[in-house]
Amino acid sequence: MHQKKRLPSKKAKVTVRDVASRAGVGESTVSRIMRNKGPVAEETRARVMEAVQETGYVPNRIAGSLASLDSRLIGVIVPSLSNIVFPEVLQGVNAALKGTDYQPVISITDYDKDVEENTVRGLLSWKPAVILIAGFDHTRATTRMLEESGVRVVEMMDIDSTPIDIAVGMSHRGAGYETGRHLIQKGYQRFGYVGHDWKADRRARLRYEGLSDALREAGLGIMAHAIDDRPSSIGLGKELTAKLCSLPGQADVVIYSNDDMAVGGVFHCLEAGIKIPDEMAIFGFNGLDIGRALPLPLSTVRSNRFMIGKISIEKAFESDERGKEPVRIDTGFEIFEGATA
Amino acid sequence: MHQKKRLPSKKAKVTVRDVASRAGVGESTVSRIMRNKGPVAEETRARVMEAVQETGYVPNRIAGSLASLDSRLIGVIVPSLSNIVFPEVLQGVNAALKGTDYQPVISITDYDKDVEENTVRGLLSWKPAVILIAGFDHTRATTRMLEESGVRVVEMMDIDSTPIDIAVGMSHRGAGYETGRHLIQKGYQRFGYVGHDWKADRRARLRYEGLSDALREAGLGIMAHAIDDRPSSIGLGKELTAKLCSLPGQADVVIYSNDDMAVGGVFHCLEAGIKIPDEMAIFGFNGLDIGRALPLPLSTVRSNRFMIGKISIEKAFESDERGKEPVRIDTGFEIFEGATA
DNA sequence: CTGTTAGCGCATTCAG
C-alpha cells in the first residue's frame, strides 16, 4: 500500500488531467476539443492538440459513457455466422455506422433462445444505444427485458409478427406464397421440398407455410419431403436431394429452404445426370452470388440482407424515443426467374 | 434544476443502491453477490437476489469497468465480412468466448490501412482486454498504438512476419510453395494463375510468391496470368478464367487465389465444355465447404480459420503480460488432393 | 470562449 499498484499489463495511462495541465487549460476544454463540441478558440485547440500528440492521449470511452450516460455501443444479436446471410446483414450495419463512432458489439446465439436470453441480458448491461436482434422468436423474459430497457430495438429479417419496437425485413410467408404462385403458373404440378434446420429456422418454416398455402389454394400439395435438422449447407442440400430422388414418385420441381441447399441440389443433378429443369426443376431462396454464377443461373427469391442491416440502423437512429405503435419496414423481395425452374 | 432531468429514452434506472436499500444490505454486498466473488452468507444472498428480481436490476458494466479499470470487451478487427473466411474466424473467437462474459466488439476496415488506424484508435478507447487484428499490414501509427497500448495483441491469419505480440495463423508463403511442389510432382508444366484483389490481399500475394519460388526452383514459371483488383467471388473467378482461356498458350493447370475464385473456374469449364482435370486442372486455396461439395471435389489447401479465431483468444488469455519475445502459433495447412488437379 | 465543480454507477480497499 505504499507503491502505486501496478495495473496489470496497462501502460501508465494519460488522462484528460495530464493533457489539460500540460496544455495549461481546464479539463473541460480538453474534453470539448476531443469531442469537437462547443466553442473553442483555434489557438487553444492547437495547443491542446499538441499536448494530445505529445502524450499520446486516448480518451477513455468507458469513463465518457458513464459520465454522459450514453454509450456508443450497438448490440447486435444474430443466430449464427455460418449462414452467409448474417455476415451480410452485419455488413449493412457496418456501412450505416461508417463515419460515426458507434461500435457494434456482436453476439451469436446458435439458434438457442436461452442463449439469446443471456446474451440480451449481457448486452443490456453495456447500456447500448440500440439493440439489433434477428427474428421474433424470443423467450418471454427476453421480450420483457427488451421492452423495459427503453432502448430502441430492431427485430431484423422478418416482418411476419408484431415487433417490440421496429421490425425491418421481408415477409417470409409472402415469399413462400409467391414462390408457389410463380411455380404453379409455370405449370409445375408435382412439388418436392428440401429443408434444413427444421426445428430452429423459423423463417424457413414460414416460407414453407406460405408455399403450402399457395399450393393448397390451387388444389395441389407437396408430394415429397426431405427435411433435416442440420444447418443448411451445400453438402446437406446434395445429400437430401439424393434422398428425395430415391423416394417413390418423381417431383417435377423441388423447392429448397435456401440457395445453399439448392446449389447442393444442382450439384446432385449434375452428378446423377438429371437434366435441369426438364427432368427436375430447382428453386431456392436468397439470391446468393453462388446461385448467379452457376452454369445455369439458379431460380430463386432475392432478398436484400445488406439493406436490412443498413436500414435497421437508420430507422433506429431516426429518433431516441419509441413511437406509440410498433413500426414495420418492408425491404421486399423479388422472384428471380433464373434457368433452373 | 428542480425537476430531475428526464433521461432520453432510458427507463428510470435501478442501481446497486436501490437493490441494497431494498434488501437492507450494503452496496458492496450486492456488488459481491452479483459477481459471485467474496464470501456471502447464503441467507443474505437470497434476500439480495429477491430484491434483484423485484427491481429488475441489471448491473451497469460501463460503471463496473471504470471502477475496476478493466473492461470485458474484446476488440476484433477484420478487413471484410464478405469473404467467408473472416466470419469463420469470428465463429472461432465466439466459441472460445462462450461461457465467459467477454463481448467481442467488431470492426471492419475494408482492407484500408487508414481506416484500420482509426478503427484501432477507436477500439483502444474502449480499453479492451485484448485486441485481435487480421494481418501484419498496418500503418506505422497503428503499430505504435498497438505496441504502446499494453494490451495483448493477436495478429491473425498469417505468421510470415514478426508480430507485435502474438501471431496465430499459417505461413501463406509456405502454402504457396507447397502447392507449387505438389503440382510439379504431379507432372504439370504449364501453369496459369488467376488472382483477385491484387493490391489489397497481402496473403494472396504471399501465396503467389511461394508458388513462384517453387516453380523457379524447378526451372518453371507461370505462363499466363489473369489478375484483377476486385474482391474475390465466384463470378470474378469465372470471368477471369474465361479471360485466361482466351489468351494464347493453354495452361495445363491453373492456380487460383482462393476457393471462391477456383469454383468460378470450375463453372466456366463446365459451361465451356473444358474437361477437368485433363484439359485443364484447377487448384484453389482455403478448403471451403463449396469446393468439397462440387461434383468433382476441388483440389485445394485446407487451412483452419475457426481454429485461428479460437486459438487467438486462448493464447491472448494465457497471461495478462506480454512476453519478452513475440510468439508465433502455426495452425498449419494441408494439401487436399481433390479431383480437379 | 473557458475553468470549476459535482456526480455517473460501481469495485475496491479497509474497518468492523
Place this chain on the structure above:
DNA sequence: CTGAATGCGCTAACAG
C-alpha cells in the same frame, strides 16, 4: 461475513 468511504476518467452544468 459485511458496510462505509474513496475514486476510476470523464462530461455536464454553471459561473465567469
